Amino acid sequence: MFKSEDLLGLKDAINWPYLLDVLGFQKINVKTRRCCCLLHGGDNATAFSWHKSFFHCFSCLRSGDAIELVQVVRGISFVDAVRFLADLFGFRIRSVSSSMEKHKSEAREIPQYISDRLLNQDFEKIQIEENIREIQNE
Numbered sequence: 645m646f647k648s649e650d651l652l653g654l655k656d657a658i659n660w661p662y663l664l665d666v667l668g669f670q671k672i673n674v675k676t677r678r679c680c681c682l683l684h685g686g687d688n689a690t691a692f693s694w695h696k697s698f699f700h701c702f703s704c705l706r707s708g709d710a711i712e713l714v715q716v717v718r719g720i721s722f723v724d725a726v727r728f729l730a731d732l733f734g735f736r737i738r739s740v741s742s743s744m745e746k747h748k749s750e751a752r753e754i755p756q757y758i759s760d761r762l763l764n765q766d767f768e769k770i771q772i773e774e775n776i777r778e779i780q781n782e
């Protein structure tokens with residue numbers, strides 16, 4: 645189990661264009677934050693988008709954070725995906741070692757982390773919807 649504050653720090657440190665390039669995403673447009681989606685394999689260069697710590701695909705409607713993306717693209721576990729990202733961005737992730745600490749941190753931090761994440765996800769969807777409206781109104 646990793647320290648949840650380190651996981652949040654890692655997600656904030658994600659350089660999306662670099663990560664997407666390493667994972668093999670094509671036609672990455674840094675300005676519009678769009679590219680082709682490797683998850684469903686389409687060639688629509690505006691299907692996949694990212695914002696802060698989340699991604700969303702407008703074609704296959706998959707969304708999540710960088711850890712989930714690495715898990716799906718590479719077919720690896722959560723732990724391996726965290727290690728992959730930590731190595732890629734030179735980020736140090738501390739493990740919660742003793743079972744006592746693990747229990748304490750899970751009891752205290754994980755529900756908060758999950759509720760933050762859900763709030764964030766709603767926020768991200770609203771942001772993306774607003775972006776679409778702006779684009780349509782231009």
Ligand SMILES: [Zn+2]
Binds near residue numbers: 681683701702703
């Ligand atoms: Zn997709």
